[in-house]
Amino acid sequence: MKTILQELNGAISARGALVVARDGMLVAAEVRDGVDVERLAALGAALVTDVGTSLLATGLDGFTSVEVAAEQGKVVMAEAGPMYLLVLVGARLEIGPGSIEIQSAAQKLIRAADLALN
């Protein structure tokens, strides 16, 4: 999984990427210097557990993607089978949960998870 995250970081010049399980547990992470992996994992956990729980309490299904956009960067989270892929990127307009690079990495993660289980 780390290789998939490394390749993704390189492809879109991301500051970091990680995989979190649906219970908010960190599965794998790959971040550049200066990015605190624990803080990024805490953000991933808050999105999956706090926001996910409040959506379920509302009677809404869980989310398939999240994008937290700021002036000079964004956090993108996309569903990857039983997990979520979270990416920290610069303010690139074209990068979002539907970007081909992020979707491709999500598919690779699903396959890697399947292989690990079988």
Added chain:
Amino acid sequence: MGSIASWFGGGTVAAFVERARKRMAAGKLEDAAKVVERGLERFPSSNSLLDLRLSLKRARAHKTMRRYEARIQSTRDALAYEELIKLYRELELPDEARRKAAEYCDAHPQRDSPHLVLGEMDLLTFLEDLSARHGHSAHGHLVQASNLNALALQPRVLLAELYFCVGADRSLVKVRDALRSMAPSTTQMDAALQVMDSIADPHADERLQGLFERIEVDGQLVRDPEDWPLSRRASGKAIVSEESAEPVIQRLVDQGVLDEAVVLRRDGTLMTHGTSGGAPAESEGTLIQSTEARGGFIEVVRTIGRKVFPQASEFDMGKFRRCTLRGAFGNIVVGRVGNVMVGVRGPQSADPLRMWERLSVELENVCRGAA
């Protein structure tokens, strides 16, 4: 003024944006700026046009930035540092401003101004994200600026604001006394002194360490920054009130643009809630926890405001714009408009950015019209 539907449905904002982008791509920055300004005359609150104006300002300021940078490299000129930091802030590049101010601190350790810049920026961030880390940093820099310049008024004014907002009433007494002896009498300063006289408590039991941490955990300040008479942030910012927000929300829901919309105050209490399904599930101004479908959306918005925005602010990404969630439920967008947190929910087929822009533009227009 045309209807909102004609602004967006007719793509007029998009047309201005496209024309300006074409000129930018051709290197005609002055022409692009004129197109953007014409667009903003018609649509003063369009996020797309405001973003483009900022991008153009940055592109046009490039040479000036390089000139200041060269002066800093060759002579460590304090004035060049100050001009460059000011320019970065005008161009809304807080990380660059912060980095340069830190470098200025190292190059000129006896000067108070870089500490004032860092203190003010951290104070602004703290009042937005309520993180203890930014509160402590703001406090440290402002105290340092005051110590380095015994006559400086601004760091003391900002310290008073910080103490006021976090409820550090014993510290407020000290800074109030300093301001009373130093500050010229103006309507705003007199009002601030009056406010401080009414609340400052020399016997309050307080530890700043605990105060900042408690605010981060509670997710709310002790006093609203807008009640501070010397706040510069209050001016020019859209102040959304229940009277102004409710008709906007209801109209957009009735028109089918949004399925649901929520406006929360800074402290997380409900200001207004509109849904295509009828009455809200939470009383206005209260924090009743509800698991019912309609009340639940309020909780989703509150959770994003309290948990996601503060945590995401740890990554130095500058000013937050919005958080967009997609799923089988449709699209949810949450962001700040002036003094409030707004959440909207719409169908999967709706473009979340357009949905958001439509609401935020309308809210800001109504607030400006009411001012």
